[in-house]
Amino acid sequence: MPNSRPIRVLLAKPGLDGHDLGVKMVALALKDAGMEVIYMGMRQTPEGIVKACIQEDADILGLSNLSASLIPMGKRVIDLIKEKKMDVPVIYGGTILNEDKTKLLDMGITATFSPGTMMKDIIQTIRELVPKEKLQ
Amino acid sequence: MFKSDSIERIGEKKKHWEENVLSKVPARKPTFTTLSGIPIDHIHTPEDIQDLDYERDLGFPGEYPFTRGAYAPMNRSRPWTIRQVVGVGTARETNERHKFVMKTGQTGMSNDFDVPTCIGLDSDHPLAEGEVGRVGVAIDSMADMETLYDGIPLEGTSHSFTINHPTLPILSMFLGLAEKQGVPFSTLRGTTQNDPLKECFAMKMFSFPPKSSVKLLVDTWEFASKHLPKWNITNINGYPTRDSGGTVYHELGLTFAGAINYFDEALKRGIDVDVIAPGISMMWYVHMDFLEEVAKFRAARRIWARIMKERYGAKTKKSCMLRMHAQTGGGAYTYQQPENNIVRGTIGGMAAALGGVQSMAIACYDEALSIPSEKAHRLSIRTQQVICHESGIADVVDPFAGSYYMEWLTNEVEARSWEVIQDIEDRGGLAAAVDSGYVDKLLTQQAYSYSKAVENKERVVVGVNEFVSEEEDEEPEIFRVTEATEREQLANLKKLKETRNNGDVRRTLDDLRRAADKNDNVTPFCLEAAKVYATEGEIMQVLRDVYGEFKPPSVV
Numbered sequence: 001m002p003n004s005r006p007i008r009v010l011l012a013k014p015g016l017d018g019h020d021l022g023v024k025m026v027a028l029a030l031k032d033a034g035m036e037v038i039y040m041g042m043r044q045t046p047e048g049i050v051k052a053c054i055q056e057d058a059d060i061l062g063l064s065n066l067s068a069s070l071i072p073m074g075k076r077v078i079d080l081i082k083e084k085k086m087d088v089p090v091i092y093g094g095t096i097l098n099e100d101k102t103k104l105l106d107m108g109i110t111a112t113f114s115p116g117t118m119m120k121d122i123i124q125t126i127r128e129l130v131p132k133e134k135l136q
Numbered sequence: 137m138f139k140s141d142s143i144e145r146i147g148e149k150k151k152h153w154e155e156n157v158l159s160k161v162p163a164r165k166p167t168f169t170t171l172s173g174i175p176i177d178h179i180h181t182p183e184d185i186q187d188l189d190y191e192r193d194l195g196f197p198g199e200y201p202f203t204r205g206a207y208a209p210m211n212r213s214r215p216w217t218i219r220q221v222v223g224v225g226t227a228r229e230t231n232e233r234h235k236f237v238m239k240t241g242q243t244g245m246s247n248d249f250d251v252p253t254c255i256g257l258d259s260d261h262p263l264a265e266g267e268v269g270r271v272g273v274a275i276d277s278m279a280d281m282e283t284l285y286d287g288i289p290l291e292g293t294s295h296s297f298t299i300n301h302p303t304l305p306i307l308s309m310f311l312g313l314a315e316k317q318g319v320p321f322s323t324l325r326g327t328t329q330n331d332p333l334k335e336c337f338a339m340k341m342f343s344f345p346p347k348s349s350v351k352l353l354v355d356t357w358e359f360a361s362k363h364l365p366k367w368n369i370t371n372i373n374g375y376p377t378r379d380s381g382g383t384v385y386h387e388l389g390l391t392f393a394g395a396i397n398y399f400d401e402a403l404k405r406g407i408d409v410d411v412i413a414p415g416i417s418m419m420w421y422v423h424m425d426f427l428e429e430v431a432k433f434r435a436a437r438r439i440w441a442r443i444m445k446e447r448y449g450a451k452t453k454k455s456c457m458l459r460m461h462a463q464t465g466g467g468a469y470t471y472q473q474p475e476n477n478i479v480r481g482t483i484g485g486m487a488a489a490l491g492g493v494q495s496m497a498i499a500c501y502d503e504a505l506s507i508p509s510e511k512a513h514r515l516s517i518r519t520q521q522v523i524c525h526e527s528g529i530a531d532v533v534d535p536f537a538g539s540y541y542m543e544w545l546t547n548e549v550e551a552r553s554w555e556v557i558q559d560i561e562d563r564g565g566l567a568a569a570v571d572s573g574y575v576d577k578l579l580t581q582q583a584y585s586y587s588k589a590v591e592n593k594e595r596v597v598v599g600v601n602e603f604v605s606e607e608e609d610e611e612p613e614i615f616r617v618t619e620a621t622e623r624e625q626l627a628n629l630k631k632l633k634e635t636r637n638n639g640d641v642r643r644t645l646d647d648l649r650r651a652a653d654k655n656d657n658v659t660p661f662c663l664e665a666a667k668v669y670a671t672e673g674e675i676m677q678v679l680r681d682v683y684g685e686f687k688p689p690s691v692v
Contacts, residue, residue, distance in 0.1 A: 016251045016267050018340030021380050024580045025587050027692040039692050042340060043263070067251060068506075069266030095471070097505060115471040115504055116600045118591050 004135040007126060010058035012040040012049045014073040015065060022093060022115075023064035029119040035126070046076035053081075053088060059130045065094040071103055078108045089129045093117070137190055138182045147183050154178070171425035171595075172383035174548055180540040188543055193438070197492075197533050198457070201441040203434050203546070204534040205492045206457045211530035216488075217495035218520045219244040219296065219461065220513060225621040226628070227283035230273040234288060236510065240517050244495060245288070245326075246296040248272035249306075254341040256302040256680070258673030259625045268622040272298075276629045277671045281309040282316075290319045295326035296371075301343035303330040303356055304659060305675040308666035315667070327368040327417065330356060333394045333566050336686055337575040338376035343676060346567035348683035352658070354401050359659035361411045368415045370398065371461065378421035379467045381583025384432050384549055387421060389556020390566065390575065392439055396557070397566040399448060409448045413455035417494070422464045422484035429484070430536055431545040433460065433491025439550055462488035463497040469504045473599035477501035482519050489529045490536060496520065573689030580691055632669060640668035645678055652682040 009030055011023055020042050027039045038056055040049065053061050061081075065073055074092055081090060089110040096104065096112045104112050111125050158178060169175050177184070188194075197205030207213070220237060234245060249272040252264035258276050259268045268274050275281060290313070299306045307328050314324055332349035335342040344352065353370065360369035374391035382390065395416070402412060418436065422429050440458035444450040464484030469477040481498040488496045498516040500508035508516075524530045536542040563569040570576070589595040596602045644665035651661045658679070665675050 016255060016257075016263055018251070020340055021580070021583055024692045025584050028580070028584045029587075031692075037692075039690070041688065041690065045263070067267060068270035072266035095505065116597075118601070119587065120591065 004132070007035045007060065007130050007135065008038070008056065008058050009035050009060045009062055009126065010038050010040065010049075010053050010056050011062040011064065012044045012052070013042040013064050014044050014046055014049055014077060015067065015069040016043060017065050017067035017069065018042060019066035020064070022066070023062075026062065026064070026093065026119070026122060030123065030126070033119075033123045035123075046073060046080055049077055050080040050084065050086075053086070054084070058088060059134060060126050061088050061090045063090065063092045063094075065092070067095075070094050070096065071100060074104050074109055075107055082108065091122075091125065091129075093122075137188050138186055140186075143183055143186050146181050150179075150181055150183065170384070170428040170545070171423055172385060172428060172549075174384075174428070174545070174552070176541075176545075180544050182540060184540055184544040185547070188547070193547075194537060194543075198453075200445070200453070200456055202437040202457050204537055206437065206459050206494065210492055210533040211489070211524070212533070215524045215530050216493055216520075217244045217294075218497075218517055219246050219495045220497050220500075220516055221246045221248045221298070221463075225269040225273065226625050227273055227275065227280040228624075229269070229621065231284055231286055231288070234284075237513060237517070238288075240514055241521065244294045244296060246298070246497070247284070248298050250274045251341065253302065253306075253672060254299065256305070256343040256672060256676035258671050259622070259629050261673060266622075268625050270621075274621075274625045275306060275309065275672060276625070277632055277669045278309040278312045278666050279628070279632050279669060281313050285313060290314055290317060291323055293325070295324075297326070297328045300329055300332050300335045300339070300341065301349060301352075302672055302676055303328050303332075304352060304662040304679070305666060305670075305672040307356065308659075308662040308675070309672075311663055312667040321363050322365055324364060325366045327371045328356070329373055329419075330370040331372045331394065333397065333570055334373055334376050334391070336688065337390075337570045338380040338382075338579065339373075340688075342686045342688075343680060345684045345686045346570045349686075350397060350401050350567055351655075352679065352683065353398060354405050354407075355657045355659050357398075357402050357412050358405060358407055358657055360415060361407050364415075368417050369412070370415075371417045371419050372398070373419040375419055375421045375463055375465075377579065378423060379465060381579040381581075381586060383552075383582060384423070384425075384428055385552035385556055386579065386582065388432065388436055388439060388549065388553035390560065391418065392443060392553065393557050393560035393566045393569075395440075396443065396447070396561070399443075400565070403448065409444070409450050410452045410455050413444055413448075413450055414452070414457075417459040417461065419461040419463065420488075420493075422462050422468075422488050424465075424468045424480065424483065426483055426487050427536075427542065428545060428549070429487035430491045431542055431549050433462070433488070433493060434534070434536075434542075434546045435550040435553065436460065437492075438546075439553060459494045460492075461495045461497075462491070462493040464488070464499045466499050466503045469499060469501070470597060470600050471504040473605060474501055474505060476599055477504065478515060478519070481516060482523070485519055485523050486527070486529060489523055490534075492534060571689075573691050576688065577691040629671070632671075636669040641665070641670045641674070644668055645670055645674060648675065649678050649682065652679060 027037045030037045091111045092109045093113040096114045101112045194203045198208030251267045253275050336346050374387040377390050378387040437458045441456040444456045464481045478501045485498045500512035500516050502512045648661040
């Protein structure tokens, strides 16, 4: 599509979890796929992430967490997104088991990615989530 | 080891064989490499190891350069220590789990801590919410250490603490407990991981900036060299470097570069290499390339021996002899079809045993999903017992020695590791190379190329990109820490802060701050603070105030 801008993705690790390899690789893969990626780094607070999401005008918010705080952290981010009535799909990567996946989708996370996910699947999901009109 | 005319003849015959015999059948792919990307030949011959000198490069087990083993008898005398990692929930819950695994046949005690403890934050810190007791035990003060060791004797068992930046407060709590029980420091056996640099670039549970972290490490080394003769004060750990994307030679090279950074600083402080080196051991990852892993363990012992003798002029055998722990790689495990990980763990355990490690942990098969269930724990221990008692591996020492491929690969892994060591040295040492973001960037790029190789199926991972199950995998029984754990820990901490002598806490923390300001050795001051139940977070905060906090550079 002519004159379309790249998808802007904000990536962040909420909480104290230090497993940052996955999110860094996702950042590289999304860049290689032509997206604009802002990776905030680790040890981020939910408040800081949501603030950055507004400031950066992100099309997609990607969270990563490979520790047990993934549910409480996901909930705190989603609650803030709802509170601020933001229209940003939130995707979540990490050690997400089936029962976690259900919980996360129920609370309003749009998609989850468990270990072993292929990059092409993440890229495709993001492309489907951002409406083409938004990129004009 | 070979006559030069026979080498020449073998070379000619190999060429002939390649052209006239081998070339008749096409290979299934154009090039073959090890998992670390080292190109490998179809077969290896004496040609590949023509410069190998048995006495210089291999020697005998228990003798320089220790390629064939750290000790003469190796597993024939005492088999490796089964040291599965334990740590879950509160100190009380972990104490119960410890008693369970010891009954199952575990011979050493290993403690993993939850994320807040590893970072140096108390359970009641706002950022700790949701993490308390989740992936390991929460230790806030010496009171938790007392609970953790309730009914477990300090003497006669070896105790391992996977703690890095907060080594000072955690070790102090353990020593405080020993003092309270009247157990002399000189009898305590165990290990503190205490390898801070890899936290800053790989494990990411850091607190202090790289250079400060080395200063505090040297404080503990100085203390240990005087007071803890049987304690392994540091277990330099290559595991996270590999798990963060490094190849086998990054694992060795960066880890030895860290060792060099620590020893350089320790020797500047006047610590005698022959006093401290025997208490330093190393830990490695076990990835899936079985033969490359065996080569790595052999190369590691030789590199260590050469660094100690040639760089530091170590005089004793004990200084040059590297003792190693291995853990099968969590990153080599898959989330898909988790029971396949039992097989991966077995292969890894065999590689570690053939590589001659002194202790090992086989990651539990549900590790990719959660912290291990009791069933998974038992299976890992049983796997080690089967390897040890049924496979025959424990009955012979270094059986791969002399294999053309194994000796060539051992040399190759060693040479590539020295290149990494030199590269880091040229960048001012590991602390400086970490500070600049160089190391993190290097590992991330490496991991990214590997992930692309998996994605395009150049690398097959069973159950992930090939041999995928049609139906959704059934998840094994998962061990979950409940929220009650966090509540219990917070209640304990609150009670402690109300009942301890807060005047003593303030006084000892002030003393610690003064010592830190003067850049003295802070270890004795941490010990005094721990003994009056100052919390981990309180002790660490004083140290962070003085020595700073690490802000990792952006690498993507």
